[in-house]
Amino acid sequence: VNVVQDNDAALPDTLPGGQVSSATRLRGSGEYSLQLTSGLYRLQHVKVTRGLLTPRNPTLRDCLGDRSALVVLSPAVHRLYGRHIERYFGAPGVSPAVEFMVLDRTESSKTLDGVLEVCRRAASAGLRRTSPIVAIGGGVCCDICGLAAALHHRGVPHIKVPTTLVGLVDAGIGIKNAVNYGGRKSAIGSFHPPEYSLLDIDFLASLPRRHLVNGLAEIVKMAIVSDADLFGLLSTDAVALVESGFHQPAAAATQLIWQSVAGMLSELAQNPFENADFRRKVDFGHTFSPYFEVTSGYSILHGEAVAMDIALSAEIAGSRGLLAADDLDRILSLIQDLGLSLAWPRTSIDALWASLAGIMDHRNGDLHLVVPTSIGGCEYLGIEALSLELLRECTFRLHRRGTDRFWTSAHGLSDSVGV
Ligand SMILES: NC(=O)c1ccc[n+]([C@@H]2O[C@H](COP(=O)([O-])OP(=O)(O)OC[C@H]3O[C@@H](n4cnc5c(N)ncnc54)[C@H](O)[C@@H]3O)[C@@H](O)[C@H]2O)c1
Numbered sequence: 001v002n003v004v005q006d007n008d009a010a011l012p013d014t015l016p017g018g019q020v021s022s023a024t025r026l027r028g029s030g031e032y033s034l035q036l037t038s039g040l041y042r043l044q045h046v047k048v049t050r051g052l053l054t055p056r057n058p059t060l061r062d063c064l065g066d067r068s069a070l071v072v073l074s075p076a077v078h079r080l081y082g083r084h085i086e087r088y089f090g091a092p093g094v095s096p097a098v099e100f101m102v103l104d105r106t107e108s109s110k111t112l113d114g115v116l117e118v119c120r121r122a123a124s125a126g127l128r129r130t131s132p133i134v135a136i137g138g139g140v141c142c143d144i145c146g147l148a149a150a151l152h153h154r155g156v157p158h159i160k161v162p163t164t165l166v167g168l169v170d171a172g173i174g175i176k177n178a179v180n181y182g183g184r185k186s187a188i189g190s191f192h193p194p195e196y197s198l199l200d201i202d203f204l205a206s207l208p209r210r211h212l213v214n215g216l217a218e219i220v221k222m223a224i225v226s227d228a229d230l231f232g233l234l235s236t237d238a239v240a241l242v243e244s245g246f247h248q249p250a251a252a253a254t255q256l257i258w259q260s261v262a263g264m265l266s267e268l269a270q271n272p273f274e275n276a277d278f279r280r281k282v283d284f285g286h287t288f289s290p291y292f293e294v295t296s297g298y299s300i301l302h303g304e305a306v307a308m309d310i311a312l313s314a315e316i317a318g319s320r321g322l323l324a325a326d327d328l329d330r331i332l333s334l335i336q337d338l339g340l341s342l343a344w345p346r347t348s349i350d351a352l353w354a355s356l357a358g359i360m361d362h363r364n365g366d367l368h369l370v371v372p373t374s375i376g377g378c379e380y381l382g383i384e385a386l387s388l389e390l391l392r393e394c395t396f397r398l399h400r401r402g403t404d405r406f407w408t409s410a411h412g413l414s415d416s417v418g419v
């Protein structure tokens with residue numbers, strides 16, 4: 001930076017150093033105002049592969065190069081894939097300086113403590129500035145590791161290897177990382193893009209049915225707001241995919257996931273740091289859902305809550321004449337056919353309404369509620385378009401359509417949720 005003395009000399013038009021983009025002298029005083037331009041250009045690679053953990057697959061090896069790394073596994077991944085992981089990293093050509101940790105955190109313990117746990121391990125492993133934290137697990141593991149990577153040394157690279165359906169189509173490809181805080185869902189976090197997202201649908205073979213269905217809700221979200229073809233694919237093949245553990249029909253399994261990933265990435269790319277606009281299609285299903293997740297003590301899974309939010313938002317669109325009755329019916333039928341619920345019997349409409357204040361803070365003062373206007377289209381509603389009474393009526397209609405099937409079925413929720 002060129003230091004300009006407080007005298008009558010004119011400020012130079014350009015200053016050396018590149019980063020200071022302008023300088024002005026405040027009139028009549030000895031003070032200057034400098035403007036600093038800074039920007040971080042980040043490239044995120046999303047790689048699609050199969051058999052990621054087989055030693056002959058070079059993908060992960062190539063991503064690491066000769067860097068040391070901290071590999072973080074969720075307990076289920078450790079139990080199911082620990083031997084494969086050991087074999088993979090023991091194979092010749094893989095960086096020898098890889099440390100491991102098992103992160104025993106669930107949705108209800110997705111907190112800053114978990115982030116600090118990873119930071120402590122990164123420090124004790126001597127993880128350097130260019131060495132990545134590699135998360136191999138579901139959305140909880142990816143979120144915690146992403147935030148730890150943003151904090152360790154004020155930022156080290158991270159690699160996401162999502163092993164759940166929610167992870168593959170959402171948490172593992174986004175650049176946001178957040179943990180729950182102060183009774184709020186994903187309340188604190190960072191924008192810290194992963195260096196690599198490595199997507200392998202083979203992990204879904206071991207995923208319990210409830211978590212498959214849970215992940216489908218995020219695909220339903222993308223389909224309704226931006227991709228009518230994807231909605232068609234879900235309607236014809238999703239039930240069979242769940243029944244077969246995401247094996248059959250094989251072509252539909254890959255098509256469904258990659259079409260959803262491509263749709264998600266193209267939406268995210270338009271406003272990655274959410275500073276261009278607070279109206280985001282991918283917020284569909286994420287306005288009322290935090291209420292369901294938090295109030296149920298996280299016994300309702302993320303995707304299950306998203307599905308109930310989608311149903312309520314669609315019902316609101318229908319009641320305001322924005323969505324045709326047959327499209328509303330197709331949306332609600334798909335949710336039910338997948339084995340997801342339309343509404344939570346324990347909903348307190350007053351509390352649901354009150355929860356919107358926090359969402360509005362997050363969206364800079366308005367609700368920007370995403371509602372479908374067709375299969376494949378949407379628009380945004382401000383808070384003035386809603387009322388407590390409207391929420392009550394719409395929730396009532398969803399209950400009347402039938403939610404008992406879900407809450408009394410084998411979701412393991414019937415003891416925590418009144419029917
Ligand atoms: N950052 C983002 O952009 C973003 C986007 C969507 C969701 N999320 C977050 O993701 C979380 C939900 O993620 P989730 O649904 O993956 O939950 P999760 O991480 O809790 O995983 C679900 C369960 O499946 C187990 N598991 C993981 N992989 C497995 C496998 N291959 N086989 C068998 N079991 C396996 C896990 O150990 C866990 O018990 C929420 O906290 C949500 O807020 C974040």
Ligand SMILES: [Zn+2]
Binds near residue numbers: 218286
């Ligand atoms: Zn989500």
